[in-house]
Structure formats: C-alpha cells, structure tokens
Amino acid sequence: MHTIIMRNRQMLNLLPILAVASLIIRICGSSSVLPVLTGPDMAYLGSRVVFQCIAPASSPAVTYEFMRSGGVLVATDIDLQGGQFASFSMKVAAASDGTYHCKATAGGQTGVSNSIKLSVVTPASNTRVTSDPFPPAAYEGSRIVLSCDVQMGSHLSYTWFFNRKEVTSSTSVPFHFTGNKLVMESVTPQHAGHYSCNAWSTVNSIKRVSSSTEVQVTVKVYISKPQILFSFFKEGNSYYGNVTCWSSRGTPPANFSLSLDGHEVGYVTKTDSLVAWFHIAMVPGVDMGVAQCLVKSEIQEMISEPVTLEVVPAGGDVKVEVEYLYTADSKLAAAKLNCQVSRGTFLYISWLFNDSALPSVDSLGQPITSHNALTNRGQTLVLSRLSPEESGYYRCRARDSFEDSGPWVESAAQLVQVTEVCLSTIEGITIAFCCFLFLMLAVGSACWYKISDKSVRAHITPTNSEALPLSEIPVGGQAR
16 A cells, blocks of 8 residues: 555655646747748728738648637648648728638647737728808908817828818918818918818728818908098088098907997997998088997907088189199199199089180099099199190189089189190299399300410510610621
8 A cells, every 4th residue: 555655655756747748848839839820900890801810831730720819710721741731811890900811720830820810991981161250250360270070080190271272282272181170270361262182091901981071260350440431412401421430450240339429429340341331310500419339249349530511612822823744854734733722621613714614524424535534532623634725714613512503702813824835933933043144154254365365465565775776686697
C-alpha cells in the first residue's frame, strides 16, 4: 500500500511538467500553420463584402474559421485540396463594425491570422442646413453659424455653397470651417445670400452625396439718422405740407413717426422702404411749429434734426447778379445770371429778356432752347452761347410756386453786354498799363539818345587856341 501511495505522489509531481511540455509541443507544432486574412477595412452599410483566408503550405484538409472580435464565430469553410482560399461573404450591417481574423487548422495544428478592422460607413441622408441664430438673420458685425446636419451618416466630409458657388479658402467673402459648420464671425452685407451644403463619403472610390436645400441668410444694416424736408401745395382753398422722412441706409421694416412741437401727429410702418410721407394742414406765413422725424427698428431708435414748418410768401427785394465766365485762354465762354429774392420759401422764377419772357421750361426744368440752361430751381440762368444778339436787359421775377395766379415781385433790369471782343476790367487795365509803360520807355530812350549825342560832339571838337595853322604843319606830318 505504501508503494502505491508513493507512485501516485510521483505522478502528481510530474503533471505540471507534462502540461508545460504539452503546451510547448502544441506551440511549436502550430508554427507551421500561418493563415493570412485579406479584405476591406471600410464598407457602406447594406453593401456586401468578401474576406479571404489562406494558410499556404498547409497539408489538406484545412479547416477555416472566420471570427469577429470577442470570439464570435461568423462562418467556417474547409479546403480539402490545400493551398486554396477560403472566402467569406457577408452583408454589412450596423453590427458588422469591428475587428476580424481567421483560424486555420490542419494536421492537428491551428494558426491565427492577422486582424482587419472593418469600419461601417453610413451614407448621409436627409441633409439640411440649420443656423445659429435661427432664422439666419443678424445685424452687420454679428456672428452667424451654419451647420450641415444629417439624419443619418458617418465618416462624412462637407462642401458648402454660397449663391450656388462652392465656398473655398480663396472665396472673397471670409468664412471659417469647423467640422460640419460654416462660421461667419463678423457678417457684412456681402455675406447675405443663399447657402446650401453637401454631406458626402467615399469608400473605394465610390462617392455618395446628400445635398441640402438652400437657406437664405439675411444681414441687416443699421438704420442711419433720418432726414426731414417738406413741400407745400394748395388743394382747393386749403394748404397742406407734405413732410418727407427717410433714412439713407438700413434694413426694413421700420416705424416712422412725425412729431410737431414734441407731440406725435403721424405714424406709419414701412416694410419695403425707408421713406415715409405725412400730410399736415398749414397756413402760408404762419409758423406751424418744429417738426422732427423719429425712426424705430427692432433694436434702434433715432431722431432727425428739427425743421420749422413755416412757409414765407414771396416778397422783398429782387435783383439780378451777372458773372462772366472765361476759358483758360481768356475767351468769354458764358454768362451766369443769379436771381436773388430776399423772401420766399417756395418760389417760382421766371426770366425776361428785353421785357419778353424767355421760353418756358420742359418737365425736367430745362429750357426748350439749347443755348441756355436753368439751375438751382430756376434761380440761375446760364447763357452758354454768347453773341451780340444776347446783349440786352435781363430781369427776373418770382411768385409763390403754390399760387398759380399769385402776384409777382420783379427785379430791376440788368444789362448784359456781349461784343465781339469782350475783356474784363482787369485785362483792360493790364493792357493800358503795358501801353503806358511802352510809351514811357520810348520817350526815355529818345531823351537819353539826344543827351548822349551832344556829349560826344562836345568831346571831339578842338578849341581855336589849340589848333595849328596850316602853314605850321610840316610836309611829312612832323612839326618843327
């Protein structure tokens, strides 16, 4: 009995050694089976992919096991001839994403292949553009962020379009790209327009694209300080003022109101422009008060300069001032006549030449004749063709523009003299001075010449006491 017990103990002591030896034998024996796995690393959801596993130089038959990470067996195949590929085809599902390898068993030996990580790519669908803020509208200088969002999709890239042209780094309007976002840090009116995006992915040179619809980005412009002016008209026996309020820049809508001496007398909302009109009953010659325009937007409130609503009837002194205009070579080119009226807010000016009214003006305020022109609401008459026929007396007269049958106030006649040679006063003085200077130089030169001639004669004529008689002059020219 004792001997049996001792043998059992020896066997127990040998078991670990036998186990280690068996493991070494299995490892060494399996080194001859080295399978290789080939297949894609990316695939579209719903597509079909094929993996192939081969254990070269393995004796038949070879059993292949196609496995996914976590030890999940996907499929098996047997190569009865040896040296043949084992193919594993599968339809890609969302759960197919993971790492794959294969095992090959031949002659009691097993080998494990390399691993391939398969990424499942979901094509983009239901692509749309969202914005912050929403709706995509902001004032100049603000920040707008557009996002290219998809209902489904993975491994995506994005392309943006502005007014149907692709947005790139070289686009003149500045943009910043962050993932699926298009960022406009400080918007200007140039950023306003239509935007869309494409979400796309590429697998093995196959590109799948999902396009959004366009969204309109609005960049609002701050409203400028309003301006105010008024006109005056008569309707029947009543008089009215038409007050105009407007801002030169800004984005509607805006609310315009008119105040008179601090009290609101009119209000209107403008959705398509920044101009508003208000009608007010007025009386000529009466101060109706101080008017101001107030404009309000969703974030602004601005007021115009004040203007006094008073219509001064035409009257007082009237005179015509004449100014001659010359070319660079001092040739008379035109004459400008200004009608100065001391009183009157809304004037109608008429011109007379030698007591005959000049031709009436057309709808644009220009005379029918081609050689003169009216400017400054008819207060300035320009004679652009000058000849002796234009010489004569010019007068202007004025009346209230809102009274077609109102009385005239007239100026005195002003002579406009046009000759073939018409020189200015300064030019005449200059020519006279030059002639006088030339005359003085001529007289001075003559006097100087006469005085000099007398001096020379006096120097070369000898006196009687110094002269030798002819008898004393020796022959041969020498004196004794």
